Amino acid sequence: MDRLALLGRAGLDKLAAFGRSSMILFQSLIAKPQPVMMFPLLIQQIYFVGVLSLVIIVVSGLFIGMVLGLQGYTILVDYGSEQAVGQMVALSLVRELAPVVTALLFAGRAGSALTAEIGLMKATEQLSSLEMIGVDPLRRIIAPRFWAGFICLPILAAIFAIVGIYGGAIVSIDWLGIYDGSFWANMQNSVDFGEDVVNGLIKAIVFGFVVTWIAVFQGYDCIPTSEGISQATTKTVVYSSLAVLSLDFILTAVMFGEL
């Protein structure tokens, strides 16, 4: 009986947290934005969230693309259709790996940093002191970070995909000796802009929204101690990863399921 009550309370706690996070989302985004003041802050956050994540995204994209090229070749060569390796690399990157891996890396690199930064601001009463100066921290601190994440993830995913595809091309064409004309032609014939590229981008946008939302909320809602912040940072990475992977399944089912 006690266990049941505990379970019920945990469920209610989660529900309450969800309610609070929705309110934060609403208040920081929907309630009267102040574009003039916000723009420089947004630029700054795009720098921290996006530009600084670029290195890890480019390097990971390159290696994943190269691995896909190698693996794809060894699988396809058995069927005599190694020409299709370009198609395989491109489709798996554009549809799945670019949005998903980018979102996971983003959660680890930028999401955790956002949580820790906001959590520390809370712990050192910087958020309170903003409030007392008459500045809404949701608008001043949360909103620009949120928008930055939302804008950066699709950009990072697109860069990831293109770098990965060129990585695959280097391996397939330069090392494995696949004729470059058929590599690109096969790819171009099978990748559809409207279906594959746009759907991949939609995934990236959804993931950007979710990961940043989780990161920002965990920071804002954390227990303002060093332990609380470290827990919140961990939660950001864990929850974001789970959310990204499960949402990816749902989105894939919706987008490509009827095929």
Place this chain on the structure above:
Amino acid sequence: MNLFDDVIIDIQKLSFSRGERPIYSDVDIKIPRGKITAIMGPSGTGKTTLLRLIGGQLRPESGSILIDDQNVPELSRGDLFKIRERMGMLFQSGALFTDMSVFENVAFPLRVHTDLPEDMIRDIVLMKLQAVGLRGANTLMPSELSGGMARRVALARAISLDPDIVMYDEPFTGQDPIAMGVLVNLIRHLNQSLGHTSIIVSHDIQETLGIADYIYLIADASVIAHGTPEELKQVDSPQVRQFMHGLPDGPVPFHFPAGDYSDDLLQGGL
């Protein structure tokens, strides 16, 4: 003339608790306009909590907090941010923005709430920093300041907009005797020349008695005594005497509410 002819903050029947523990129950406090009011009491009684209640960061369970007839707990989010522009608060921890220099910290309220030209902002900021003796430190980052310096920068920031109401949460802690004297003079000066209403939370009895016009003594979730410094010195209640003279033994509990000490010890041992 009576101090309470002109009241700027009128707290009535305020109740607030943390979990099961009442911090305030049915407390009435009036803050006179343009005067220095001190809030004193043992550590952990809820002095900081009171300032947060006035600033609208916490909501009371019941009672009203009227600032010029606006009831803080019932204000909308937007109105709350409006009314906070009239307040300055020095946080116990300083709470400087760590990503900005000292100069930018003090300039921040001016930048967000005024359209002043850059050179005027510069003049005001340097003036405020000069007042707390830190004009030379204006290019430093908060991480490069000592605790006492950080608190003085925070004070400069709290008064940079010349707010109507300034709340100082323990402004004197961590200051050397000279800085302490400077701060006491500064607070008195701000109050007299600019007509700020000041609320000071402090444990430094001598300094506080020296500058306060009126004092509230808080313990056990209620106001145990209030009056001008002279009146308080005359009060005969043992609680008040103990606090005013800093005696370790007496009716004022130094300990956080707890069960019997020996019981606790025994439980651990068995």
Place this chain on the structure above:
Amino acid sequence: MRMRILEISVGAFILAGILALIGLALNVSGLSMSNAGDTYTVYARFENIGGLTPRSKVTMSGVTIGKVTNIDLDTDQLVARVTMEINGDVDFLSIDSSASILTAGLLGEKYIGISVGAEEEYLGSGDYIEDTQSALVLEDLVGKFLFNEVSE
């Protein structure tokens, strides 16, 4: 100065994102501006589509001239009906053209190959290609082969 470096790098970042997107559009998905939107629809009925899917390409002499957009069952004749979108600039398919379902490589993807006939009249939007040849189904072939062996 620091703000300026920041602004420049953010600008470069956004630009890189846009370029990546353009790269994905042009290089990877082979989107070309010319034929976008300008297409016409023709239909063809097949006994058996054998693994043809929407988005399969439609070719003529190996050159892609369109794609399959839909496959459904023609409930009157009880055969598959394939809807194709042919690029607008390919407006010279005669009405007696034939369509066959072909396979790229032994086990590769299915696509439609069209070869033109001799008539002067051309297919327009909504027309049917009457002369069709269904997919070669490997099992059928193998079955026939075995059957011939046994009956000999």
